[in-house]
Amino acid sequence: MANRKLLLLPGDGIGPEAMGEVRHIIAHMNEAEGAGFEIDEGLVGGAAYDAHGESISDADMEKALAADAVLFGAVGGPKWDDVPYEQRPEAGLLRLRKDLALFANLRPAICYPALADSSSLRKDVVEGLDILILRELTGGVYFGEPKEIIDLGNGQKRGIDTQVYDTYEIERIAAMAFELARTRDNRVCSMEKRNVMKSGVLWNEVVTATHKKGYEDVELTHMLADAGGMQLVRWPKQFDVIVTDNLFGDMLSDVAAMLTGSLGMLPSASLGAPDETTGKRKALYEPVHGSAPDIAGTGAANPIAMIASFAMCMRYSFEMIAEADRLEAAIAKVLDDGLRTGDIMSDGMTKVGTTEMGAAVLEAYKASAA
Ligand SMILES: NC(=O)c1ccc[n+]([C@@H]2O[C@H](COP(=O)([O-])OP(=O)(O)OC[C@H]3O[C@@H](n4cnc5c(N)ncnc54)[C@H](O)[C@@H]3O)[C@@H](O)[C@H]2O)c1
Numbered sequence: 001m002a003n004r005k006l007l008l009l010p011g012d013g014i015g016p017e018a019m020g021e022v023r024h025i026i027a028h029m030n031e032a033e034g035a036g037f038e039i040d041e042g043l044v045g046g047a048a049y050d051a052h053g054e055s056i057s058d059a060d061m062e063k064a065l066a067a068d069a070v071l072f073g074a075v076g077g078p079k080w081d082d083v084p085y086e087q088r089p090e091a092g093l094l095r096l097r098k099d100l101a102l103f104a105n106l107r108p109a110i111c112y113p114a115l116a117d118s119s120s121l122r123k124d125v126v127e128g129l130d131i132l133i134l135r136e137l138t139g140g141v142y143f144g145e146p147k148e149i150i151d152l153g154n155g156q157k158r159g160i161d162t163q164v165y166d167t168y169e170i171e172r173i174a175a176m177a178f179e180l181a182r183t184r185d186n187r188v189c190s191m192e193k194r195n196v197m198k199s200g201v202l203w204n205e206v207v208t209a210t211h212k213k214g215y216e217d218v219e220l221t222h223m224l225a226d227a228g229g230m231q232l233v234r235w236p237k238q239f240d241v242i243v244t245d246n247l248f249g250d251m252l253s254d255v256a257a258m259l260t261g262s263l264g265m266l267p268s269a270s271l272g273a274p275d276e277t278t279g280k281r282k283a284l285y286e287p288v289h290g291s292a293p294d295i296a297g298t299g300a301a302n303p304i305a306m307i308a309s310f311a312m313c314m315r316y317s318f319e320m321i322a323e324a325d326r327l328e329a330a331i332a333k334v335l336d337d338g339l340r341t342g343d344i345m346s347d348g349m350t351k352v353g354t355t356e357m358g359a360a361v362l363e364a365y366k367a368s369a370a
């Protein structure tokens with residue numbers, strides 16, 4: 001039996017609720033298909049803060065470093081609004097990204113056929129949509145120094161964040177964008193704000209230079225990130241792969257989420273560089289959505305983003321392509337059958353909660369066994 005080490009970090013709010021559905025899928029795969037997932041668990045976010053006063057412990061960081069892949073739920077919520085900035089729940093996620101060196105965040109936005117009517121945009125704008133936002137994840141304004149609030153002594157304070165990018169950080173994400181594009185429609189659009197930001201000027205230069213180093217078969221275009229946001233809602237199907245920095249990628253992927261119907265639909269994969277000896281990448285898989293405090297505890301959360309994140313985990317970390325395809329097809333099947341959580345509900349459909357949706361996906365997965 002294959003030995004596949006997975007660390008589950010369910011986190012806060014709807015994180016544990018959505019993760020519960022993935023747990024059932026993993027249990028089935030271990031029992032019925034000999035998948036050999038070896039599960040460990042840890043605490044992150046507010047749950048970790050409540051247990052030991054920090055958003056992730058060194059012991060759980062060690063587990064994350066030792067795992068083949070990490071499955072992450074969501075962190076945050078009003079309960080922790082007043083904890084010190086360094087210990088806020090979100091800091092646990094940022095530490096995981098930084099310490100595991102997960103520089104590449106793949107955020108696919110796919111509009112399932114059954115949901116073409118659920119977007120706030122017209123059906124013809126989103127129907128058949130399949131784009132990939134590749135977000136740089138360990139640099140930029142998220143991690144640049146200085147990052148502080150200073151007292152100016154005249155009754156004023158100054159908040160400072162620093163946007164920093166070095167050549168190598170842009171090169172490696174650009175190369176990844178070109179490589180991913182080759183597996184898709186072979187087109188990359190790079191987004192920055194070179195008209196305002198020096199880091200944008202460098203980003204544009206380095207992406208262009210990287211393109212010339214063996215990637216000229218891929219079509220490369222550039223767009224200012226604000227115009228990119230506009231084009232994403234005007235005619236998103238013009239894009240294939242969008243490569244952009246940490247902050248623009250955060251915002252543009254939430255915009256892209258609404259093209260698919262709901263934030264509850266969007267999975268993501270965060271990958272590091274291949275290990276020099278084993279070739280394996282460190283990896284963390286998480287839904288794009290947060291802890292959704294407004295619906296946490298009500299059993300209404302859509303578990304599809306979390307389940308689809310597990311499908312990405314099988315695809316990218318374990319080369320379980322057939323299983324990933326089957327799980328994604330199972331999601332499409334339950335949507336075709338008319339099952340909907342509240343966030344994607346529309347007239348004539350059957351409203352279900354988290355557990356019913358998760359169970360239906362698992363049944364559809366089981367039914368697709370060869
Ligand atoms: N990766 C993460 O852990 C992550 C990501 C984003 C936000 N957050 C944190 O989550 C907290 C809440 O942030 P927010 O409200 O801005 O964003 P959010 O993504 O938690 O929620 C935004 C809206 O989308 C809805 N929604 C999100 N996921 C859903 C799902 N699976 N099913 C149904 N509806 C869903 C919510 O009910 C809410 O109305 C904050 O503390 C924030 O920092 C964490």
Ligand SMILES: CC(C)[C@H](C(=O)O)[C@@H](O)C(=O)O
Binds near residue numbers: 250
């Ligand atoms: C929770 C927060 C730190 C995170 C981010 O800003 O990257 C989230 O919004 C995301 O998109 O994963």
Ligand SMILES: [Mg+2]
Binds near residue numbers: 250251254288
């Ligand atoms: Mg975000």
